[in-house]
Structure formats: structure tokens, C-alpha cells
Amino acid sequence: MVGELTIVLIFLRMALMKLRSTPAAPAPGNGPAIRTEGLTVAFGATPVLRGVDLSVADGEAVALMGGNGSGKSTLLKALLGVVPVASGEARLFGADVTARRTVPWSSIGYVPQRVGVGAGVPATALEVVAAGLTGHRRLRPGAGARRACLDALDQVGLADRAHESVAIFSGGQQQRVLIARALVRRPRLLLLDEPLSGVDQVSKEAMARILAQLQADGTTLLVVLHELGELAPLLDRAVVLRHGHIVHDGSPPQPAPGHDAPDHEHLHPHGDEPAAVPSAPDLHGKPQRP
Numbered sequence: 350m351v352g353e354l355t356i357v358l359i360f361l362r363m364a365l366m367k368l369r370s371t372p373a374a375p376a377p378g379n380g381p382a383i384r385t386e387g388l389t390v391a392f393g394a395t396p397v398l399r400g401v402d403l404s405v406a407d408g409e410a411v412a413l414m415g416g417n418g419s420g421k422s423t424l425l426k427a428l429l430g431v432v433p434v435a436s437g438e439a440r441l442f443g444a445d446v447t448a449r450r451t452v453p454w455s456s457i458g459y460v461p462q463r464v465g466v467g468a469g470v471p472a473t474a475l476e477v478v479a480a481g482l483t484g485h486r487r488l489r490p491g492a493g494a495r496r497a498c499l500d501a502l503d504q505v506g507l508a509d510r511a512h513e514s515v516a517i518f519s520g521g522q523q524q525r526v527l528i529a530r531a532l533v534r535r536p537r538l539l540l541l542d543e544p545l546s547g548v549d550q551v552s553k554e555a556m557a558r559i560l561a562q563l564q565a566d567g568t569t570l571l572v573v574l575h576e577l578g579e580l581a582p583l584l585d586r587a588v589v590l591r592h593g594h595i596v597h598d599g600s601p602p603q604p605a606p607g608h609d610a611p612d613h614e615h616l617h618p619h620g621d622e623p624a625a626v627p628s629a630p631d632l633h634g635k636p637q638r639p
């Protein structure tokens with residue numbers, strides 16, 4: 350495993366040295382940034398997403414919330430086409446994610462739930478960011494990748510540390526490197542899975558500034574969060590999942606003590622909305638609204 354990763358890194362290093370100009374992201378297709386209808390995902394016999402209907406317009410910033418295990422990460426993965434769809438459909442910019450070739454992947458960025466970005470391999474920040482320019486049939490970064498990677502690191506305030514090993518970065522700095530890896534694709538749609546979790550205050554504020562700038566530039570944001578925190582001012586709405594159902598789609602919750610608890614379900618009234626679900630939701634069908 351480490352051997353394979355080392356080979357990939359050597360490959361990336363060689364590719365970085367050869368590159369010359371910035372790749373242009375293809376224009377996204379037609380349709381809203383995200384649209385799912387009756388989206389159902391199951392692992393074995395266990396349904397995890399149960400008929401999710403979600404629409405996110407181009408340029409919107411939406412929080413995806415819910416307790417542990419409610420299906421938030423699975424929804425992002427279904428949108429990225431990396432978990433199988435049992436029924437229903439998911440479209441990005443109008444393209445069905447299961448028909449992979451039609452999706453404008455180069456316009457879509459993904460920041461996964463925090464993992465050690467170095468994963469035991471002595472990668473520099475620049476090399477990690479360069480990985481954002483590979484994948485989906487592109488085996489090495491295109492021309493101009495080095496400049497693009499440095500620009501992305503500059504956006505997250507880490508250009509001066511481009512050649513340092515991410516193994517010595519703080520958790521928040523590692524998270525910013527992962528965001529730079531997504532930004533280097535110049536995405537029109539950015540999916541982020543708990544970007545603020547376990548991150549120091551300085552990095553939280555830096556990330557809020559970065560995401561606010563992206564939103565101002567028209568980037569669509571879907572952000573998994575347990576609490577809105579520093580991102581509250583830029584979010585247009587919140588979608589709350591419970592047991593794979595959407596149980597709230599509307600105003601973001603007001604900040605309150607306990608919202609950051611991982612098992613908090615955000616089921617009480619949020620802003621101008623009525624309570625989202627009854628205390629005993631019908632898990633086999635649509636939850637009944639009061």
C-alpha cells in the first residue's frame with residue numbers, strides 16, 4: 350500500500366515538473382447544480398438513503414445536517430457516483446451521475462471528511478493539491494498544474510508552505526490543504542464533508558472566508574455540518590437528514606448550545622419553520638409533518 354502510494358507520488362512529482370499552462374474547466378451542463386429524486390442507497394439489505402428529493406440551485410449555499418449515521422456522507426458519495434444508487438436518480442448540472450461520462454467532473458470539487466492527508470506518505474502540500482487535478486480518466490495533472498496548485502494554496506493561505514510535508518501540518522492546516530485540492534479544479538460545485546470538525550479556530554475563520562469568497566464568485570456549496578458555526582452567515586438554507594429521510598428543508602437552525610454534538614438531530618423548529626418531524630417518525634414512508 351505504502352509502496353503504491355509512493356509510486357503515485359513519484360509520478361505526480363514528475364508530472365508537476367513538466368507542466369506549463371492552466372487547464373480550463375469545461376462549462377457545466379444544463380439544470381440545477383444538484384437534483385435528486387427518490388434517491389435510495391442501500392448497503393446490502395440496509396437502506397441508508399430512503400427516497401431523498403433534493404434540489405440545489407446554481408450558486409446556492411446549503412448546509413446538510415443530521416445526527417451520526419443519518420446518511421449525510423452517503424448522500425455526498427451518491428452525488429459523486431461512488432456508492433451505487435438502488436433506485437431514484439441523482440443529477441449534477443442535469444447529468445445523471447450513474448452515466449459517468451456525461452457529468453462535468455472537472456467542475457466539481459469534493460472535500461472528504463478529514464483524514465490524515467499524508468496517510469503515512471511524505472507528501473508535500475503541493476503534491477496533495479496536485480492530486481486534485483487527476484482522476485476520472487486523467488492520470489496526471491495537465492499543463493500549468495504547478496501554477497494552479499500554488500494559486501489554490503495561496504487561496505487557503507498556505508502558498509509559503511507548498512513544499513513542506515503535510516505530515517507536520519496541524520489538523521486545520523491539513524484541512525485547508527484538502528480544500529485547496531478541491532479548489533484547484535476551479536469547481537462550480539463544491540461538496541464538503543464536515544470541513545470544520547476538529548479544526549482550530551484560526552483555520553475555521555480562514556475556511557469561512559474562503560467559502561464566503563467562493564460563494565460570492567457563484568460557486569454552489571453543499572456542506573455537511575453538525576453546527577453552522579462560522580459558516581452561518583453564508584448559508585442560504587439547511588437540509589436535515591434523519592434515518593435517510595429529509596426531515597427539514599428550509600431556514601438554517603439558530604446557533605444554540607448542543608448543536609455541535611455529533612448525535613444532535615436538529616429536529617426542533619428552525620427559524621420560521623414548524624417542527625420538522627413528529628417524535629416518532631415513520632421510517633418506512635414520508636415523515637408526517639405536524
Ligand SMILES: Nc1ncnc2c1ncn2[C@@H]1O[C@H](COP(=O)(O)OP(=O)(O)OP(=O)(O)O)[C@@H](O)[C@H]1O
Pocket residue numbers: 392397415416417418419420421422423424611
Ligand atoms: N460502505 C458502507 N458499507 C456499509 N454501511 C455503510 C457504508 N457507508 C456507510 N454505511 C452506513 O450507513 C449509515 C450512514 O452513514 P453515513 O456515513 O452516511 O452517516 P453520516 O450522517 O455521515 O454520519 P456521521 O455524522 O457520523 O459522519 C451508517 O449506519 C453507516 O454505518
